[in-house]
Amino acid sequence: MTSKTTYLGDSKIESVHEASGDVFSTYVPSNDFTVREHFSPTDIFATALAESVFASLVVLGKDRNIDITGATCELKKTMYFEPRRIGEIFCVFKFPHSYTLEEKEFIEHTAKNSPVYLSLHPDIKKILLFEYKD
DSSP, X not given: OOEEEEEEETTEEEEEETTTOOEEEEEOOOTTOOOOSXXXXXXXXXXXXXXXXXXXXXXXXXXXXXXXXXXXEEEEEXXXXXXXXXXXXXXXXXXXXXOOHHXXXXXXXXXXXXXXXXXXXXXSEEEEEEEEOO
16 A cells, blocks of 8 residues: 655645545644544544454355445544554444354454554554344
8 A cells, every 4th residue: 555645734734545546634623632633643543443344244245145234333542642653443333233253252252353453553442332133
């Protein structure tokens, strides 16, 4: 994957995926750490965990006929200080379908073995909760 990232000024940063032309923007966090109206780079970093879990489930769950359409993840990122870094990512995955015990175990195992989960620094606390329809 190749991308080009440009600082556009006024706290806006834009990244372009070279192969597809897809674009996304982030904003520099405010100095007083107040909530901003847009994603920051660390927000994107944390959100990538949920996206990686869903992508892994789609790819690996295909052979098992596991449908996750409509699944959501509510995610909260907590920043730590000294040094400033992501300290905790708390995710609640909600699945709108019924699954067998074996399928639930597969979902949870896959989530905790997704590429982003495995790439996170061990000092980042990762809490993943799973809620199912049944």
